[in-house]
Amino acid sequence: MQRSGHRRIPQVDVRKLDHKYCEFVLSNTDASAANALRRVMLAEVPTIAIDLVEIEINTTVLNDEFIAHRLGLIPLVSHAVHGMKSVFEGADEEDFMEVELSLSVRCMSEGTLDVTSNDFLLDPLHPEVHPIGYVPPGQPVDRSRVEPGILIVKMRRGQELALRAVARKGIGRDHAKWSPVATAVFQYMPGVMINRALMDTLTEAQKKDLCASDPSHMLEYNDVTQQVEVHNVEAYHYDGECLAKAVEMKKEGVLVIKQLQDKFIFRVEGTGVLPAQDVVATAMDVLIAKLRNLQEALPQDDEAG
């Protein structure tokens, strides 16, 4: 496979990582690879979401489709997704394809009753598939600590909702409810080059002006060294304000700002369905699988030629 003179080895440098958020720098690769990773995270990492709703009783103000749509968008914790098969993959009866949740709430009190994701009854076979932040009904809830659950519908006295919901595996390309991330973006690392020689021709006031001209405060004037320093390069958002200022000062070229083509800051914000780390890792797996697929499909002329 090694054709060109040197082979780039992409690097991942994780900066921040918690359950819902992951920030890392991907370097030594190009935009197409970075974008492919982003696209896969958005659209092709499988998760579990409610896909089929059978409504038994619905006397609430919201109609059946409305509630079904809302249920679909409730994020379900999807660790089990790896063992599951989607409707398209499933072949025989034994395949683990569906998780069945149910909900049955009736408002007996005066005032409004909030039906939330906490009112779900889980599938006894798969209790690990549950809405995020799930507190089983009946269990004492510490309201101050726990999130109140995701609101499905509000009820008044006498209204009732009973339904059966089937959750399935799917990907974000089919419906956004299967997308594991709220956002997954990358940013080109800005490359700021200061022409020191030209910069030295500026007066102190001009330097300060130059720094102040950038609304993202990327540049900073160091009082000690009396130099303009790059302070927070990532904050820069290419509005061209400081460059325009430089032109205004007739010092064009004092700053050169480029987007580095091989260094990307990724920010992945999960929905809580999967840990952010998992999202990235699965995305890599999916990407690799795709490439392998492609490789297999291509005519193997490597050996021939």
Place this chain on the structure above:
Amino acid sequence: MVALDVGAKLHESGKLTAPIKSIQDKYELLPAFLKVRGLVRQHIDSFNYFINQEIKKIVRAKGNEKVTCDSDPNFYLKYTNVFVGAPSHLDDYVVKDITPQQCRLRDMTYSAPITVDLEYTRGKEIVIKKGGRNPGEGAVLIGNLPLMLRSDRCVLKGKNEKQLAKLGECPLDPGGYFVVKGAEKVVLIQEQLSNNRIIIDTDKNGAVTASVTSSTHERKTKTNMVINKGRICLRHNTFQEDLNILVVLRAMGCQSDAEAMLHIGCEPAFEPLLAATLQDARQPGQVGPQRATQLAALEWIGSKVKQSSQSRGFGGGQRRAGSSTRSRTDEARDLLANVIVCHIPCPRYDFQEKVIYLAEMVRRMLLAMVDPRHIDDRDYYGNKRLELAGGLLALLFEDLFKRMNQELRKLAEKDLAKRQSNFDAAKNIRPEIISLGMESAISSGNWTIKRFRMERKGVSQVLSRLSFIAAIGMMTRISSQFEKTRKVSGPRALQPSQWGMLCPADTPEGESCGLVKNLALMTHVTTNDEEAPLAELALQLGVQPAAAVGPAERHARGMALVLLNGSIVGVHRNAPALVDAFRRLRRAGLVGEFVSVTLDGPTVHIASDGGRVCRPLIICDAGVPRVTAVHTAKLRAGDWGFRDLLREGLVEYLDVNEENNALVAMYESACGPATTHLEIEPFTLLGVVAGLIPYPHHNQSPRNTYQCAMGKQAMGNVAYNQLNRMDTLLYLLTYPQKPLLTTKTIELVNFDKLGAGQNATVAVMSYSGYDIEDAIVMNKASLDRGFGRCIVLRKHSAVVKKYQNRTVDRIVSPSQAGLDKRRRNREGLLDTDGFCSPGEVASPNDILVNRQTPLNTKDVVPGMGHGDAALKDGDYKPSPLAWKGPPGQNVVVDKVLLTNNEEGHTVIKVLLRHTRRPEVGDKFSSRHGQKGVVGTIVQQADMPFSERGICPDLIMNPHGFPSRMTVGKMLELLGAKAAVCSGRLHYGTAFGEGAGLADNVGSISETLIQHGFSYSGKDTVTSGIGGAPLEALIFMGPVYYQKLKHMVLDKMHARARGPRVVLTRQPTEGRSRDGGLRLGEMERDCLIGYGASMLLLERLMISSDQFEVHVCTHCGLMGYYDARLKVAVCPSTKSPDHMASMKLPYACKLLFQELQSMNIVPRLHLAEA
């Protein structure tokens, strides 16, 4: 003038030269105003005036009060009082109270009984019937009056939110409409030229004319004054020709021409203009000096009366009897007294006031001839009057009331002619005349008033419930009487006098552009105010009756003519003082707040008539506004209402005419010593619908007009009770939002509570090419998450009819066995009771209500009515209510309603629901007249994204901006972006930047910078497809987008084969009939031009329309095939010889046959055979 003088002195002395402090929250006057007046107050006020006052006046009017009859001179029936009761309805002979929501659901009319107190003779005795069972109710019912919602008698009046909810009513619903037969009907405001006012105009030759439309309760006539061959003449359609005005004045009692001239005025400039008139009046052939006497003049005029009008008579019903014996003189005198300018009273043929009035008309004409500036402008809004529901209903009621009395008289006449009749008039009153007349007029919109020979169509319309704004917009609509077809721009143009009264933006495009208008936010339409006290007041303020002053003195310099509602009251020596006194009395609350006093040259106009448009303004004394921060603070605290401001004389209503005497400052900074008034808020010059547009003052004006049309088509919420309504068609948005960039108007009209749109993140960039020509690109993930998702609810109803032979339709449970599979499939939705059950999914042709109709509905069925076993199953045929939708469209049964209508029939209403997500071709629009259809739907991964991870919901092409110049939309985007960042709703009220009612760009940009955005609203964006950064910065932020009701699903249509019309065998027309798409002449020409004519022949004739006929080669007629002989025969000889067969289009054959039916014989000469 005193207050003014004091103010002026203060100004000079320098006390006021210090900078004027701006009134804090001057805007607070507006919510206070709307709290009192509401958005549709004009409708409700006019209706209240009708039911409280005018109806009493009508019943007590001279011609209406008493019913007498010729056959018994002792008989009379007198109405002593009239009442409009509480809304009720007769249900199985029991009076039940009703609510509007019940009426809507049960297809009933929300109406209240009109009851009267009576005094009448029965035989020899006098019967007095007074008072009903309840207070405020009369003894005898004369009809039912449809009630306006939220009027004084309505059950909703004065109810709070909770009580309204209990009645099933939306607290935000403005009322002001009627519920007739279950449909909500609005009586549109009608605009017309004002009555009883002299209008100087020019005819098509440029000659000056004067005209007056006189309107009284009995009569409506138009009197014209024209120049005919140099003479000033009176023209009226009861006369054959134009009458010299001097002769008319002579006939009215002017002793000489000199006296008449004195009345007109003797200015030197008039002399040459009157010469021809004078000369003509003395011509021996016509009316020489020998006819100078009043009698002679009257006789001459009598000879000019049109024959038709002579025979018809004009004195009303009662006087008609003696008309044949009257002389010409009497007739002429009658005409002059009662028909010509009939609004000027003429007690006992004393013509003096009329002479003065006619002379004034001539004088105004002469003035206009001398100086064309005196010519009136017909389009000037001070000359217009608006007719509202109350006024229109009063006209209708009086007409129906007269008709009812006539019917009563007819009955009395017939009955009393018999000896010993004991005619009880009260029992012979037929209330259905008024009930049905009112109901049918409102429900059909045809206003027919016999006595004015008025026939208007489309007066009432169904209240549009497409969105909340559409409903409110309809209540403020004004339709003009002007014909739409006439090609004149004058009435359509925006008139400067409409400033502040009518919305300059809200008018439809196309044929009714400028003719249909809308009220501005603070406009009020007046109701009639009593005239007599005003006339009395005028006299006390020094007005001398015109007749008491010599004609010469009347026209003297410094003397001002005082007119009250167009009639002359008298003259006054010091007009400014009179006007000032009147205004001070009004501000003190001693004269009605809507009475206007205008000084117009040497004339004082006092107006108290109904239908004038007016608006409140802050009074200024020499440029110092009377409203101060103290007052606004009281308003804000809720201690004061708008009424208090009026009472204290801080604010007053000015109508269009009085505005001419005012100098109104727009802002306090513009106040000068001459300023008399200050605007409350500039943005009130826009209407309700235009008030939704943020920053409209930054847009090109037609864009605002487009948005006004589109705002009414936007889907959203209709009312709080929207899910309990059963409208024929209802569009709802699943997740409506309030706009991030709002306006004060939005808050005032509660659009923020019943929004119609969603805040979409818009990227202004080109993308994919599917966004050309205003198309928009949508993000699929946004649609998945519910953007633009809507619910369409459609009502289907069935009635269980009762027939004459006492048979009844029935609803049966679905048949289990014995039916073919197809039929059984159609019955899948039905419950055992024969109705579809809610929540079921219906596919096309599914039965919703399993109804059966008796085969025999005419003849008497034995045993019917004594138990229902009389008919067997076989005596019924199925007549189910089925859903006929396009194949593949599955809807859900939302609700089934069973109820009884007024006739006692059972009505079944089925509501079908369809939830739709946006698809390619659905129409969306921002609030700036920028509509577009969805061009394509794109995966979120393919959408461009900013570094923060913001990904647009939709992409709009930047080419939409340069030519449309909708800067307001850019500001909206910018402001909404700042609103999102800062968590505070931003405002874009019209003209509001100065007053702090709109955020300006500077502060918005600062907010954006604070939150790390570019001040310009542009973002660096990376392409989602390739991952490359886009070179340009992209203008991106939230914009409020509306989903419009036009959706492809309702419009798309294609057909390969399908139904045909039986007669012509051509494909049917139109989408609803699954019709064909016409290959028209031009398309045909294209194919011929291309050289594919054989294709045409093959497609249009051989493969589709071909027909074989038998033609007799001898006579050339088409024969027929004789089935017995099994040969074709000639139609004339019946012989099978010489028959040939040929092929021709069926349409051609039909043409020949149709020609034959009209006695034209087309003969076919065949070349071969």
